[in-house]
Amino acid sequence: MPLYLTLELCSLFIPLILSFDKKVGFYKKWPILFPSILITGVFFILVDIHFTHKGIWGFNPQYHSNMIIAGLPLEEWLFFFVIPYSSIFIHFVLLAYFPAAVLSDKMTRIITITLIAGLTLLIVTNFNKTYTLFYCSLMIIVLIISLFEKERTINRFYISFLVILIPFYIINGILTGSFISDEVVWYNTSEIIGIRIFTVPLEDVPYGFSLILINLLLMNIFQKFIFRNPGK
Numbered sequence: 001m002p003l004y005l006t007l008e009l010c011s012l013f014i015p016l017i018l019s020f021d022k023k024v025g026f027y028k029k030w031p032i033l034f035p036s037i038l039i040t041g042v043f044f045i046l047v048d049i050h051f052t053h054k055g056i057w058g059f060n061p062q063y064h065s066n067m068i069i070a071g072l073p074l075e076e077w078l079f080f081f082v083i084p085y086s087s088i089f090i091h092f093v094l095l096a097y098f099p100a101a102v103l104s105d106k107m108t109r110i111i112t113i114t115l116i117a118g119l120t121l122l123i124v125t126n127f128n129k130t131y132t133l134f135y136c137s138l139m140i141i142v143l144i145i146s147l148f149e150k151e152r153t154i155n156r157f158y159i160s161f162l163v164i165l166i167p168f169y170i171i172n173g174i175l176t177g178s179f180i181s182d183e184v185v186w187y188n189t190s191e192i193i194g195i196r197i198f199t200v201p202l203e204d205v206p207y208g209f210s211l212i213l214i215n216l217l218l219m220n221i222f223q224k225f226i227f228r229n230p231g232k
Contacts, residue, residue, distance in 0.1 A: 003063040004075035004184050007171055008082045015089035024096045026089055029219070032226070033088065036218035041080035044211060047134070048072060056130055056191045063184040080211075086167070087212045088219075091160040103155045111158060112143050119143075119206065122193070131191045131203050139206035142213050151220045157213055168208055172200045 001009075019026040051057055052071050064073035094101060103111070119136045126132045146154035176199040177183040187201055195202040 002065050002075065003180070004059075004073065004175070005065060005078075007174060008075060008078050011086045011167065011171055012082045015086045018093075019089065021093075024089075024093050026092055029088075029092065032219045032222040033085070033215075035222055035226075036215045037081055037084050039218060040084065040211065040214045043214075044080050045070075045072070045077065048076060051131070054130070055188055057185060057187045060182055060184055060186065062182065063180075083171075083208075084212060084215045087164045087208075088215055090164050090167075091157065091212070091216065094160045094163060095156060101156065101159050102152075103158055105152070105155065108152070108155045108158065109147070112147055112154065116140050116143055126193055129191050129193065131187065131201075132193055135203050135207045135210065138210045142210050142217070145217065146213065149217060149220070153216050153220060154213070157216060161209060161212070164208075164212065165205075169198060169200060172204055172208075173198050176200050176204075 015026075018024070049070050049072060052059075059073050059076065061073075064075045067074040069077060119140050123133055123136050123140075143154070146157075174180060175184040176187075176196075178199045183199075192201045192203055197205075
């Protein structure tokens with residue numbers, strides 16, 4: 001089995017099995033989770049296809065299957081289901097078992113404004129780097145939207161994202177060359193800042209942050225306007 005697919009199956013296995021944990025009841029969120037994953041996934045895949053076509057990043061055929069769709073290996077398509085599912089599962093586990101783990105509005109605003117300022121600085125100083133520009137800009141947009149969201153998802157997400165970063169860096173670290181002889185996913189060095197945490201480009205943090213938070217924001221919309229009482 002290709003390494004990329006193996007990593008995805010390992011990432012999904014435990015969250016999928018534990019989705020039926022009585023305290024978390026994550027399966028009850030499926031009616032609002034899957035539409036969110038679909039919408040977010042379409043957006044990210046379209047960007048992915050464009051970036052791959054432009055040579056901003058690419059995939060090592062040594063580590064993925066031979067099934068290529070629109071220039072992307074099958075595993076890359078699955079990525080936008082597996083990673084959001086597993087990450088959002090972690091978020092709701094923390095909500096269920098640690099309900100008091102929430103930042104105050106004041107602290108949330110301070111963190112958000114600081115992040116926006118830092119991301120803006122990265123954009124201004126690296127405006128010619130496509131990967132940096134796009135995903136730092138996307139994170140700024142998502143952060144601004146989150147400030148006006150009544151459910152205050154961001155107040156809890158800052159905490160859960162710190163936990164999500166642990167498996168994120170394990171999986172993404174392997175994808176970017178940790179513990180293996182070559183990269184599963186390679187990056188055009190002229191399109192990124194060049195700062196890496198282990199082997200993971202710095203830009204992958206706003207990438208992952210935006211991917212998960214967009215899903216959570218969409219879930220709130222679906223819960224409010226379409227599925228008012230999912231799972232009940």
